[in-house]
Amino acid sequence: MYGSVEDVIRSSIQEQGQITFAEFMEKALYGPGGGYYTKASPIGTSGDYYTSPSTHPIFGGLISVQLFQMWQLMGRPKPFTIVEVGSGNGLLKRDLTQYLQYLPEDFSNNVEYVCIDKSEQSKIERNTHRKSISYSDIAEYQGLGIEGCVLSNELIDSFPVHRVQMKKGVLQELYVTLREGVFVEKGGALSTQELNAHFDQPGIKLNEGHVFEVNLNACRWIKDVSRILKRGYIITVDYGGVAGEIYSESKSQGTLTCFYRHVQTNNPYLHIGNQDITSQVNYTTLTKCGLGQGFVNKGYLSQREFLTNLGLPYFLRLLQAMDIDSHTKLANRFSMLDLVSAEGFGDFKVLIQGKNVSNAALWCRQLGFEEMPVLKELPIPMLTESHMPLLEGKYPHVRLELPDTWM
Numbered sequence: 001m002y003g004s005v006e007d008v009i010r011s012s013i014q015e016q017g018q019i020t021f022a023e024f025m026e027k028a029l030y031g032p033g034g035g036y037y038t039k040a041s042p043i044g045t046s047g048d049y050y051t052s053p054s055t056h057p058i059f060g061g062l063i064s065v066q067l068f069q070m071w072q073l074m075g076r077p078k079p080f081t082i083v084e085v086g087s088g089n090g091l092l093k094r095d096l097t098q099y100l101q102y103l104p105e106d107f108s109n110n111v112e113y114v115c116i117d118k119s120e121q122s123k124i125e126r127n128t129h130r131k132s133i134s135y136s137d138i139a140e141y142q143g144l145g146i147e148g149c150v151l152s153n154e155l156i157d158s159f160p161v162h163r164v165q166m167k168k169g170v171l172q173e174l175y176v177t178l179r180e181g182v183f184v185e186k187g188g189a190l191s192t193q194e195l196n197a198h199f200d201q202p203g204i205k206l207n208e209g210h211v212f213e214v215n216l217n218a219c220r221w222i223k224d225v226s227r228i229l230k231r232g233y234i235i236t237v238d239y240g241g242v243a244g245e246i247y248s249e250s251k252s253q254g255t256l257t258c259f260y261r262h263v264q265t266n267n268p269y270l271h272i273g274n275q276d277i278t279s280q281v282n283y284t285t286l287t288k289c290g291l292g293q294g295f296v297n298k299g300y301l302s303q304r305e306f307l308t309n310l311g312l313p314y315f316l317r318l319l320q321a322m323d324i325d326s327h328t329k330l331a332n333r334f335s336m337l338d339l340v341s342a343e344g345f346g347d348f349k350v351l352i353q354g355k356n357v358s359n360a361a362l363w364c365r366q367l368g369f370e371e372m373p374v375l376k377e378l379p380i381p382m383l384t385e386s387h388m389p390l391l392e393g394k395y396p397h398v399r400l401e402l403p404d405t406w407m
């Protein structure tokens with residue numbers, strides 16, 4: 001039996017004197033005794049934050065349109081396997097697979113969907129697609145040599161990170177220890193030389209006194225993906241930027257962020273096991289590690305560009321023309337716009353990498369949705385009770401019927 005996750009962390013520190021921040025974060029998020037992701041779903045109204053899949057089902061719908069083109073470009077493999085890693089409560093899988101019914105049968109009948117999530121709680125929607133399987137770790141998945149796509153949304157920002165600081169021109173690691181029972185950070189020698197090697201990237205200036213996070217698991221993850229994916233794509237959606245942005249002057253204390261009941265702080269030592277801890281994704285690392293595994297970069301763009309190029313404006317126009325009550329119309333419009341606005345998820349980044357795939361440009365990279373014949377057949381997926389009621393959250397008074405001139 002374990003005590004609370006905080007007790008588990010305290011006894012590790014007592015045994016070892018100090019632990020790396022990565023070990024602290026691993027235990028706080030995934031550890032026995034109540035790590036954050038081992039408990040009830042943290043996403044949504046009653047949780048600590050929300051994500052793109054919980055914002056509007058058009059997110060999964062438009063990804064399925066992009067997957068359809070990828071399947072065509074790959075010569076229509078059977079099966080086309082979608083492996084979603086960090087699938088959380090399974091909402092993206094539900095929305096995406098439900099939307100497949102509107103795409104050509106040749107494609108939808110041959111899709112297999114695999115959910116992988118470390119978290120025990122992530123079971124709600126797992127078995128909604130007839131060909132679906134779930135695992136808790138990519139290492140458990142034996143589907144070696146698949147053809148298809150490995151997909152993730154806000155997975156890599158939740159990987160445990162090391163924290164380092166430049167002191168007198170030397171990089172030192174920040175360890176977590178206890179002083180009179182209080183968690184404190186203490187500098188020391190690097191726990192692994194991989195940390196030094198990590199900064200061998202263009203555009204980085206390691207200024208004196210600045211703190212940096214290093215996500216060593218990001219590169220390991222690409223290697224795991226490469227092991228299972230023989231041919232196909234990786235779509236990674238997350239917040240972050242290229243190395244020069246993540247390690248910039250303006251982020252002198254790093255990018256570590258914590259969420260507790262929709263409040264954002266930068267103190268990981270509060271609410272241990274009950275708050276999320278994340279850091280911005282370094283897309284330069286993903287690209288570089290991908291190249292080492294035979295993945296070429298097929299696109300790096302903002303979520304705003306990605307969804308716009310795939311046809312979001314077309315669906316907004318379709319919504320406008322629908323004969324439905326004005327509240328439903330406004331609520332759907334509000335949530336769809338959140339996916340592309342600066343206050344919402346518009347500045348998130350989408351990286352697409354491909355292995356053994358054609359050179360043809362992907363639909364998500366160019367504004368050409370007016371010419372995409374497949375769109376003409378597609379309906380708008382509408383908000384369900386599983387999604388965030390964003391409009392009501394922001395403007396509770398909007399429950400009343402609005403005149404058409406407001407739309």
Ligand SMILES: C[S@@+](CC[C@H](N)C(=O)[O-])C[C@H]1O[C@@H](n2cnc3c(N)ncnc32)[C@H](O)[C@@H]1O
Nearest residue numbers: 037051086087088116117118119153154155158
């Ligand atoms: C921030 S949540 C995002 C959930 C979902 N993708 C979404 O957008 O709503 C991150 C999820 O990744 C899972 N996760 C983290 N590391 C993982 C790993 N190495 N393998 C599988 N799942 C992981 C966590 O359990 C958690 O459910």
